[in-house]
Amino acid sequence: MHRADLPLVRVALLGAGNVGAEVARILLEDSEELGDRIGARPELIGIAVRDVSAPRTVDLPQELLTTDAEALIEAADVVVELTGGIEPARTRILSALRAGKPVVSGNKALLAQHGPELHAAAAEAAGTSISYEAAVAGAIPIVRPMLDSLSGDKVNRVLGIMNGTTNYILDQMDSTGADFNDALAEAQRLGYAEADPTADIEGHDAAAKVAILGSIAFHSSYTIDDVYCRGITGVTAEDVEAARDAGYVIKLLGVAERVTAEAHDDGSGATAATPTSTSAGVNLRVVPTMIPRQHPLAGVRGAFNAVFVEAENAGELMFYGPGAGGAPTASAVMGDLVAALRRSVAGGPAVAPSFHAGLPATNVDDVRTSFSLTLLCPDRAGVLAAISTVFAQHGVSISTMQQRDLPDAPERPGECLAELRIVTHRARNADLVRTVETIRELDEVLDLRGLIRVESAD
């Protein structure tokens, strides 16, 4: 068909911030080429903003700006939501879906909290869809490969660096020896972290992405409340240095993994002290984790993201690239928009993701990982025996123990102290927590620090 004869599709854009302004730019610059790809020319009919006179990162035609988002949605064929937050984004998306209009969104906070409701609304209005590639790891294609390319496989684990701000901070701490506060200040100066970086450094942003990706990977609906979440504010320069000395790097990992009822044997011969009848399900968590320097995720530097997928038939896959930023995230939004419009042009109902499996989210108590911890002790006979007895009592098996003598420690002038770095075999989280509580009470232990999970230690 000649370009001039292509039908028009009316696109409403909600939000003209970092990502929205870039989406508007691409739509305005590339609409003819995109029209050829879609078979209909996308026409940006308006951009809903809060303040039409606010400064923008991209020069946008003033006549497209409006504060009446509802009228704009009403007039459109497809809606792109890039305002963020729960309301009014949720209500606006629901009204568009109920009117049969496809929606593209980057709103991870909303998807991680109200995903089931939004998917249900899309499914009820046959022919429509909600797409959100931008919501997980920005530009990296991961949502659609999980939905489509891996839909015939069985995913066992998804492991990712899904927050650029925290990866930048941990990378700075690792490569320059900076402490947490200095690295955070640098991340803010470079514009990676928000002025209020809480959602990034406390792990909430990554937890939202784990809920979204875990739902797709395991064909079950999860929300952010199902994700056990620990941020990086407690990670010290000493932890990072100790990890480096032992051949590891600390990353904030988002994990969604299949838990089977049989996954109890750690290969060490130790018997767990508490019953371990784990029910099958999926564990979802965000935790600072030591990973070996040779692991593919260890090489993910700066503000980059990566997602590592282990699937039964595909084996190990890694998806890597920019996880944030206006133009990169706009690329993911545009991919979803083109795909949704191609479907509309072709006709027929949209294909909904399947969440039929209903695998329950499991409690973190039953998760089995290795742990690293450092103890400060007096250097005298019987100390090691007392400590290792507590580990044995709780069924936690020690994999490696390194001793460093500290003859001049300020804690006890004139006394010989030793620092013990212990890495355990895989153990249940609950058993490890009890071990640590008991060890803290021992007279032989002056300090316990650097308690961090370890991936792939045995």
Ligand SMILES: NC(=O)c1ccc[n+]([C@@H]2O[C@H](COP(=O)([O-])OP(=O)(O)OC[C@H]3O[C@@H](n4cnc5c(N)ncnc54)[C@H](O)[C@@H]3O)[C@@H](O)[C@H]2O)c1
């Ligand atoms: N920036 C990134 O790198 C990135 C990456 C992935 C996903 N996302 C997601 O994309 C979305 C947009 O992110 P952003 O970085 O562009 O945020 P932003 O804060 O730069 O932009 C949001 C814009 O929406 C406007 N807005 C807020 N409420 C509104 C309302 N009720 N009506 C009209 N306009 C309203 C704000 O004034 C602001 O200009 C968010 O959901 C975010 O989580 C962002």
Ligand SMILES: N[C@@H](CCO)C(=O)O
């Ligand atoms: N704040 C997020 C933006 C992308 O979701 C990050 O640092 O990765």
Ligand code: NA
């Ligand atoms: Na993505």
